[in-house]
Amino acid sequence: MPCVYTVKHASALTGIPADTLRMWERRYGVVAPIRSEGGYRLYDDAAIARLTAMHALVGAGWSARRAAEQVASGTTLGPLGDEPEEPAAKSDDLDLLVRLTEDLDAATLTRSLDEVFARTDFETFADEWLMPALLRLGQAWHRGEVSVAGEHFVSAGVHRRLAAALDAVPPHAGAPRVLVGLARGSRHELGVLAFSVALARAGIDVVYVGGDLPPDSWVVAATTQRPAAVVIGVPAAEDVPAVRDTVAALASARPELLVLLGGGHQERVNAGELLGHSLGAAATSLAGRLTADPA
Amino acid sequence: MPCVYTVKHASALTGIPADTLRMWERRYGVVAPIRSEGGYRLYDDAAIARLTAMHALVGAGWSARRAAEQVASGTTLGPLGDEPEEPAAKSDDLDLLVRLTEDLDAATLTRSLDEVFARTDFETFADEWLMPALLRLGQAWHRGEVSVAGEHFVSAGVHRRLAAALDAVPPHAGAPRVLVGLARGSRHELGVLAFSVALARAGIDVVYVGGDLPPDSWVVAATTQRPAAVVIGVPAAEDVPAVRDTVAALASARPELLVLLGGGHQERVNAGELLGHSLGAAATSLAGRLTADPA
DNA sequence: CGAAGCTTGTCCACTCTTTGTCGAAGGTCT
DNA sequence: AGACCTTCGACAAAGAGTGGACAAGCTTCG
Incomplete structure (x- = not known):
């Protein structure tokens, strides 16, 4: 299978515009693809992995420079072929917790909860989303559709989010x-x-x-x-x-x-x-x- | 590792508006973040800890100036000449958790934990204070010296603090x-x-x-x-x-x-x-x- | 009691930095 | 020849920095 990719191919693989790809290389040196004899960039799998990692960080709100430093300093040697996909924009997704049990990703969990949490005031969030979503999670758990570890993982994440909310209330x-x-x-x-x-x-x-x-x-x-x-x-x-x-x-x-x-x-x-x-x-x-x- | 955060990140991590963050720095010098080449503030973990401690104190009713003095005196000042060093008597109070079980006051609990938490980096905090203090709490509990409700209350508070720390770690x-x-x-x-x-x-x-x-x-x-x-x-x-x-x-x-x-x-x-x-x-x-x- | 003064969080105007995108001129591949 | 790529400069939008201004809350003084 092909282990080198041209700019267009790398852009398609990572979802990053080719222009941005070149700019990230020029400004932050986050990758240094080898060149063909004619000077064309040839990205390998490691480069693709670093670029996806950086893309994920930038998507999570990091500045491009910090993300590049993180990717460069952080050990990005993992043999990972998985790609974090974009969460579809949804307004009222009560099965979100159920889905989060499948792929035990702490970053995605925190980010998803933050998003739902930030949509409205706490009381509406709790009544109209959290409790129904927890009910769905419980039902799926009883039907054996989610793993126990997944349920524990998501519950712990929700627990953390609620705990933070409790500590954030100013004392009266x-x-x-x-x-x-x-x-x-x-x-x-x-x-x-x-x-x-x-x-x-x-x-x-x-x-x-x-x-x-x-x-x-x-x-x-x-x-x-x-x-x-x-x-x-x-x-x-x-x-x-x-x-x-x-x-x-x-x-x-x-x-x-x-x-x-x-x-x-x-x-x-x-x-x-x-x-x-x-x-x-x-x-x-x-x-x-x-x-x-x-x- | 020594992670750095931009104003936006620091604001999200501490829950303090970015404007207030800058104002606290300008007026009270409670933190002195290093700057990037472009002059952007870069907060480290210690700065975040001091800010959360100050935030907790202000939330507990302290004036901003007093809170800043308290936070500054509790830790070693980095950038400028060293202050007349007062190694406060509360340096390592391992029975703090036991005392907190007596009077079930959420505000005092949160503030006390924030103060201890902000004194040093997380690893030292955990090894030299948290685990010994939890051991003391467990011993007191076995001796029947603390109420079960008090132990539950303090444990829940510590759980919240640790949960917040886990969610505050940037994803790798x-x-x-x-x-x-x-x-x-x-x-x-x-x-x-x-x-x-x-x-x-x-x-x-x-x-x-x-x-x-x-x-x-x-x-x-x-x-x-x-x-x-x-x-x-x-x-x-x-x-x-x-x-x-x-x-x-x-x-x-x-x-x-x-x-x-x-x-x-x-x-x-x-x-x-x-x-x-x-x-x-x-x-x-x-x-x-x-x-x-x-x- | 009211007025003056201090404190503190927020807002605004203006400037600088960062960052993604675009275009032009020219080289490479099939 | 035409599609693709490279480098470089330019640029607009978003974000962040600075300092000043200001309102609400509290303290102090007359």
């Missing part, structure tokens, strides 16, 4: 405090984490305690911290008994404490107050109740 | 790919997440799959993704059997695959290659091996 001194987390055994944090972000953005001092918190610890935290309310997620049917235990323990220890439930199976607990299934609306409504009535 | 196109995660049943992600950050900073394309990944899924991922190596954390003694199963499954499916173990109980697995207990050294050494030998 003196705001009512709300404890948010999952009951013992519950480990699907994504929904309750997204709700924490929305609640913090609504002006609440959120104490996010994560998943798998036993009933006793809920009681201890609710007693020592004196939160204005407690939010427990019910992401799965098998979490219902543990949530029921937790709500009962909290009710007996602090009967006046406001205990709210969220998540897909909140109705099956038959205790506590329900937040409903609109994350943004629930967060603003709860924040309104707590700040209006500081009793 | 064409770099060797390494799968990093925990075996089935393992759920203590903090150590393996910190290692992922160090490995990504060393130029590796890290695929972080998180915790609780069954052996079959490890095999599927290692087969379809063809990583150059696989890193499995062994954070607790009870994780040893699951790790052993995973290593055995990987060895039978892909005998030539490089499988490495990290974490406190790596020695007890009696299989795979050991990474040792210096996180930074292990990351750079592994990255060196993989980039030098692309086979």
